Amino acid sequence: MNPELLNKQFGIAGKITFQPFEHSIAAELQSKFATAKVSLYGAHVLSFIPKDQDDVLFVSPKAIYKDEKAIRGGIPVCWPWFGPHPVDSSLPSHGFARISNWAVINTSASDEEVSIELGLTSNAETMRLWPYQFEASLLIKLSKELTVELTTRNSDNKPFEVSAALHSYFNISDIDTVTLEGLSGVNYLDDVTNANGHQTAKLLSFGQRTDRRYRTSGKAIIHDSKRDISVKKSGSGITVVWNPGAELAMQMGDLAEHYKNMLCVEAANSLDDTIVIQPGMSHTLATTIS
Numbered sequence: 001m002n003p004e005l006l007n008k009q010f011g012i013a014g015k016i017t018f019q020p021f022e023h024s025i026a027a028e029l030q031s032k033f034a035t036a037k038v039s040l041y042g043a044h045v046l047s048f049i050p051k052d053q054d055d056v057l058f059v060s061p062k063a064i065y066k067d068e069k070a071i072r073g074g075i076p077v078c079w080p081w082f083g084p085h086p087v088d089s090s091l092p093s094h095g096f097a098r099i100s101n102w103a104v105i106n107t108s109a110s111d112e113e114v115s116i117e118l119g120l121t122s123n124a125e126t127m128r129l130w131p132y133q134f135e136a137s138l139l140i141k142l143s144k145e146l147t148v149e150l151t152t153r154n155s156d157n158k159p160f161e162v163s164a165a166l167h168s169y170f171n172i173s174d175i176d177t178v179t180l181e182g183l184s185g186v187n188y189l190d191d192v193t194n195a196n197g198h199q200t201a202k203l204l205s206f207g208q209r210t211d212r213r214y215r216t217s218g219k220a221i222i223h224d225s226k227r228d229i230s231v232k233k234s235g236s237g238i239t240v241v242w243n244p245g246a247e248l249a250m251q252m253g254d255l256a257e258h259y260k261n262m263l264c265v266e267a268a269n270s271l272d273d274t275i276v277i278q279p280g281m282s283h284t285l286a287t288t289i290s
């Protein structure tokens, strides 16, 4: 598909247009309240800009745009596994959705909301990486809020297991001063120390490498000096909180010093919230950002 054909088939005047973007194509969405940009490579939301605000999402100025590489920032779709593959570490980290080209399935627009649905279906290449027939879709709805819904449908004749994350990178003023609310009283697995923990403080602060999987389905609020960002979710029993900290970030060519301006708060299915999907059934993991 090229942008002209996509504009003909799915473009909506003044609301949705398709443009060439790096090695792929991006959809630009414009609602009454905000704009958003979505790359078809990875079904990757790259920006969410409410009127008169800065981008709510962070994309690294050092992000690398090429096939087989995930874009550093925005909302990578980690699927059908989160983190390293459970048994074969040679397979792509965080699955293959974020390094696959997705198709446009549908677009729609009303006075209040603009939406686009992207799809990824099993094929010879995905069967090599993950031997199941599936239909995945990512529905992106832009109104005052941004909602992203990842639906996995099992179109095979045997059950399969999925872990996943909507790995949202938020644009923040300074990792040393930002705080995160909503995790108090929640148990977590600390992936830096590999130890279990329990959050007692009302606000979580950073300033060092943080990589935790919190066992919660509740909402979180980022308190930044310039605004609050609310991260709601559904179909998710795990919230991943990640910032690599200075030392690790400096080893990441596509991030480096820009780690200071990002915080990941991710609606996820992982650990004992890994989802088993029976043939013909589906599961939806969703996040709403405002």
Ligand SMILES: O=P(O)(O)OC[C@H]1O[C@H](O)[C@H](O)[C@@H](O)[C@@H]1O
Binding pocket: 070, 093, 094, 191, 211, 212, 240, 241, 242, 264
């Ligand atoms: O570098 P990536 O493959 O995009 O992964 C980035 C990060 O994703 C998640 O937040 C994990 O919890 C981290 O352990 C990981 O480092």
